[in-house]
Amino acid sequence: MPPLTPTDEQQAAVTAFTSGSDLVLQAGAGTGKTSTLELVAASDLSRRGLYIAFNRAIKEAAAHRFPTRVKCSTGHGLAYGVVGNRYRHRFGGARVPAWKTAELLGLSQKLTVNGRVFEHTSLAYIAKQTVLRFCQSADKDLDPKHVPLQRGAESPDIHRVLAATVLPYAQRAWNDVKDPAGTKLKVEHDHYLKVWQLTDPQIPTDYILLDEAQDTNPALEYVLKLQRAHAQIVLVGDSAQQIYTWRGARDIMSDYDGTHLTLTQSFRFGPDLASEANRWLPLTRSSLRLTGHPATPTRLEEVKNPDAVLCRTNGGAMAEVLHQMEAGRRVAMAGGGSALRSLAVAAQDLKNGRGTRHPELYLFRSWGEVQDYAENDPAGADLLPWVELVDELGTEAVLTAVDQLGSEDTADVTVSTVHKAKGREWSAVRIGEDFTAPEEDELGRPGRIMPGEARLAYVAITRARHQLDIGGLAWINEHPQGDPAADPRPPALPTPRPQASAWDRLSQP
Numbered sequence: 001m002p003p004l005t006p007t008d009e010q011q012a013a014v015t016a017f018t019s020g021s022d023l024v025l026q027a028g029a030g031t032g033k034t035s036t037l038e039l040v041a042a043s044d045l046s047r048r049g050l051y052i053a054f055n056r057a058i059k060e061a062a063a064h065r066f067p068t069r070v071k072c073s074t075g076h077g078l079a080y081g082v083v084g085n086r087y088r089h090r091f092g093g094a095r096v097p098a099w100k101t102a103e104l105l106g107l108s109q110k111l112t113v114n115g116r117v118f119e120h121t122s123l124a125y126i127a128k129q130t131v132l133r134f135c136q137s138a139d140k141d142l143d144p145k146h147v148p149l150q151r152g153a154e155s156p157d158i159h160r161v162l163a164a165t166v167l168p169y170a171q172r173a174w175n176d177v178k179d180p181a182g183t184k185l186k187v188e189h190d191h192y193l194k195v196w197q198l199t200d201p202q203i204p205t206d207y208i209l210l211d212e213a214q215d216t217n218p219a220l221e222y223v224l225k226l227q228r229a230h231a232q233i234v235l236v237g238d239s240a241q242q243i244y245t246w247r248g249a250r251d252i253m254s255d256y257d258g259t260h261l262t263l264t265q266s267f268r269f270g271p272d273l274a275s276e277a278n279r280w281l282p283l284t285r286s287s288l289r290l291t292g293h294p295a296t297p298t299r300l301e302e303v304k305n306p307d308a309v310l311c312r313t314n315g316g317a318m319a320e321v322l323h324q325m326e327a328g329r330r331v332a333m334a335g336g337g338s339a340l341r342s343l344a345v346a347a348q349d350l351k352n353g354r355g356t357r358h359p360e361l362y363l364f365r366s367w368g369e370v371q372d373y374a375e376n377d378p379a380g381a382d383l384l385p386w387v388e389l390v391d392e393l394g395t396e397a398v399l400t401a402v403d404q405l406g407s408e409d410t411a412d413v414t415v416s417t418v419h420k421a422k423g424r425e426w427s428a429v430r431i432g433e434d435f436t437a438p439e440e441d442e443l444g445r446p447g448r449i450m451p452g453e454a455r456l457a458y459v460a461i462t463r464a465r466h467q468l469d470i471g472g473l474a475w476i477n478e479h480p481q482g483d484p485a486a487d488p489r490p491p492a493l494p495t496p497r498p499q500a501s502a503w504d505r506l507s508q509p
């Protein structure tokens with residue numbers, strides 16, 4: 001391929017890099033982020049570079065594009081090379097059932113607080129989750145704040161007792177997994193990343209290009225900051241695409257001390273879609289505005305046969321799968337359907353009065369309790385599409401549909417949650433019906449659009465190249481914030497959501 005002629009913005013990034021200052025590059029959707037980093041790296045082949053990718057697939061694709069002077073890795077890959085390989089024999093293997101983990105940690109009693117019953121197996125699961133949250137943080141020691149809130153037990157009184165009970169077992173679990181000679185638990189990638197971070201590592205490189213810096217794990221952020229003393233840092237990402245706060249990720253771009261530049265010329269889509277994206281960008285609190293590419297006109301219109309339908313929640317995605325199957329289309333689900341299958345089985349067990357061990361639903365004794373939680377508790381609102389679907393169609397229909405899902409290569413349409421669609425693009429996209437408008441306020445006025453929801457909407461609509469059907473987001477046309485100049489009200493307080501819930505984890509790529 002002939003070399004690209006850099007845009008003025010791309011050239012400005014190269015110039016800032018060669019000046020030696022740390023650089024923060026806000027790259028809007030489709031603006032040729034990797035091409036720009038290639039230009040940056042090619043501008044000085046005398047120095048050793050390190051590109052840190054968000055996941056392995058991106059790392060592998062990047063390795064073919066960067067000059068050989070640039071090493072490509074994920075954060076976990078860096079940690080693996082230094083300390084992770086000592087734990088090689090402790091990865092994989094058979095799944096350890098919850099009762100076994102409880103036994104290994106010495107947990108034999110259940111905990112009852114204000115009528116909520118935590119079986120010893122659930123406490124073991126929470127202890128393991130606590131260790132993971134600690135590993136993702138920059139903290140040196142385990143602390144009650146690492147104990148995740150549990151669905152149905154969000155009240156501070158319950159949580160305080162739960163955290164005090166779980167913490168000693170979490171400490172025991174951490175002592176085991178950080179020891180290469182430990183014998184109790186399986187070691188996961190975040191465990192050795194933490195072990196590495198706690199050694200205050202020095203990375204031998206002249207500069208670091210950190211990708212997707214708007215969603216950086218605080219443990220990696222800590223390591224990155226240590227390198228500032230000897231390496232030039234380039235942060236690349238898009239603050240408006242930060243969608244992993246629930247997992248503890250941080251946008252480290254906005255307040256980073258360096259030269260701040262933007263890439264605003266999108267090569268993915270045309271001016272009409274850029275205008276639609278620019279309606280959402282202020283709602284994400286980003287000052288970036290996109291310019292569409294005239295050579296790729298994108299039509300905003302009804303799309304009967306989209307290549308992808310992007311949904312807000314797993315429940316909404318499942319409803320869309322059923323809808324597409326009814327229309328006779330072969331359907332794939334990004335990431336597969338196993339998460340939905342286990343939720344459907346859990347719903348079935350609750351309906352049949354058997355209780356469930358599902359990490360999201362184990363505290364509920366009946367399906368009625370789940371319905372009540374989804375309808376009446378703000379923390380449970382994201383479960384509502386799922387609950388309504390199960391009530392309308394029954395779990396059998398859901399399980400049958402999951403069994404009929406095919407692979408993306410052969411399907412007519414891919415259904416995806418927005419989290420799994422991150423970084424991807426399709427020719428024709430429709431937005432799922434579960435991107436509902438915010439609830440009206442106490443005076444009956446349309447509710448405020450929270451920045452986190454606006455970021456999800458922005459990520460979803462900017463996946464399209466040629467056609468976009470805004471479907472479930474059409475309410476923005478009537479909403480006062482759809483026209484930012486006409487909305488004088490101050491921001492509302494965010495609705496509380498459980499931290500890092502397993503439900504959200506089901507949505508990750």
Ligand SMILES: Nc1ncnc2c1ncn2[C@@H]1O[C@H](COP(=O)(O)OP(=O)(O)OP(=O)(O)O)[C@@H](O)[C@H]1O
Nearest residue numbers: 004005006007028029030031032033034035036267
């Ligand atoms: N200066 C340019 N002129 C013409 N096309 C460009 C230019 N820069 C990038 N592109 C094109 O834009 C497209 C996307 O670029 P690239 O692969 O670098 O993006 P990316 O890293 O996948 O991320 P994103 O598209 O989200 O920014 C590619 O087809 C690339 O050739």
